[in-house]
Amino acid sequence: MENRHSHLKRACFILLLSAGFALWLWMMGGSALGAANPGGPASSLPWWAWVLILFVLTFFLGIVAVLGGVGGGVLFVPIVSGFFPFHLDFVRCAGLLVALSGALSAGPGLLRAGLADLRLALPTALIASTASIAGALMGLALPTYIVQIALGVTILGIVLIMLLAKRAEYPQVKEMDSVARILGIHGVYTDISTQEEVNWKVHRTPLGLGLFVIIGIMAGMFGLGAGWANVPVLNLLMGAPLKVSVATSKFLLSITDTSAAWIYINSGAMIPLIVVPSLIGIMLGSWVGVPILARTRPTIIRYIVILLLLFAGLRPVPDPPSSAILSSCCCYSPGCEPC
Numbered sequence: 001m002e003n004r005h006s007h008l009k010r011a012c013f014i015l016l017l018s019a020g021f022a023l024w025l026w027m028m029g030g031s032a033l034g035a036a037n038p039g040g041p042a043s044s045l046p047w048w049a050w051v052l053i054l055f056v057l058t059f060f061l062g063i064v065a066v067l068g069g070v071g072g073g074v075l076f077v078p079i080v081s082g083f084f085p086f087h088l089d090f091v092r093c094a095g096l097l098v099a100l101s102g103a104l105s106a107g108p109g110l111l112r113a114g115l116a117d118l119r120l121a122l123p124t125a126l127i128a129s130t131a132s133i134a135g136a137l138m139g140l141a142l143p144t145y146i147v148q149i150a151l152g153v154t155i156l157g158i159v160l161i162m163l164l165a166k167r168a169e170y171p172q173v174k175e176m177d178s179v180a181r182i183l184g185i186h187g188v189y190t191d192i193s194t195q196e197e198v199n200w201k202v203h204r205t206p207l208g209l210g211l212f213v214i215i216g217i218m219a220g221m222f223g224l225g226a227g228w229a230n231v232p233v234l235n236l237l238m239g240a241p242l243k244v245s246v247a248t249s250k251f252l253l254s255i256t257d258t259s260a261a262w263i264y265i266n267s268g269a270m271i272p273l274i275v276v277p278s279l280i281g282i283m284l285g286s287w288v289g290v291p292i293l294a295r296t297r298p299t300i301i302r303y304i305v306i307l308l309l310l311f312a313g314l315r316p317v318p319d320p321p322s323s324a325i326l327s328s329c330c331c332y333s334p335g336c337e338p339c
Contacts, residue, residue: 051277054084058280061281076091076094090271093275097270132260139223155310158309162305170242173239200240202234202240208233225253
């Protein structure tokens with residue numbers, strides 16, 4: 001009975017959110033922003049068709065992200081930028097906000113449960129968020145086709161990491177290094193599955209903090225949620241337990257992605273017609289994917305995610321003139337005249 005009541009609440013929430021999205025879409029139709037076609041002047045589809053297609057796509061991406069154990073941002077940016085006629089800057093901004101929404105919703109609960117550790121998160125967040133600002137500025141300054149090529153190479157690197165990286169539930173750390181000892185990066189958490197208290201500490205902290213500079217730059221430049229990189233560094237390199245690594249990584253995204261997102265928002269790269277359906281679609285897909293997860297073999301979904309990323313990473317890069325479909329009608333660079 002309780003399970004049925006939970007499913008009923010979930011269905012009501014989905015219906016209400018879908019109705020709110022439909023109302024918002026109808027209201028946007030009469031505004032000046034709604035009259036703009038996010039597909040650009042070369043698109044034969046009306047603006048609302050692209051919004052609906054994006055909503056349906058992100059709904060399925062939300063399901064796949066939950067089943068594959070990855071963040072929505074790492075799937076959103078390469079697929080949407082590769083197969084939708086949206087300028088890459090708009091997609092990167094939306095990708096950061098997609099990853100940020102998931103991190104903000106999960107962060108407080110992870111902190112209350114004692115899984116996300118502030119002493120581990122704050123030094124890495126300070127470094128990664130500062131680097132993400134630099135990465136966002138670099139991404140906006142570089143030509144779009146160069147960023148597209150770098151994004152493709154990064155996505156292929158993510159595929160390689162997902163194929164080769166192993167995860168250790170409880171890594172063996174013999175002794176803390178001096179940096180970890182000074183920062184007090186250690187702790188205790190209760191494993192709910194075994195009802196045991198787990199004492200943990202980390203090592204190789206200077207190398208880990210150095211890698212978070214690179215992670216932050218890539219997160220800001222490409223608009224990717226960096227969980228795919230955070231977890232291996234925290235878990236395999238620094239020796240934090242897997243659950244602490246995953247939870248701290250999720251909390252890290254709420255700081256890192258916020259810093260990078262503000263750069264894109266301040267540059268005018270946030271388009272509500274792209275961001276709103278993406279957030280709602282990912283959210284609804286995640287809600288639907290959670291009950292499916294209990295009945296699905298994770299290994300199969302993991303390889304589906306890898307194939308999707310491989311397909312998106314190997315997509316052909318458009319020529320420099322055609323890579324900015326929206327630039328003729330939506331110029332937002334400093335000193336550029338508005339439409």
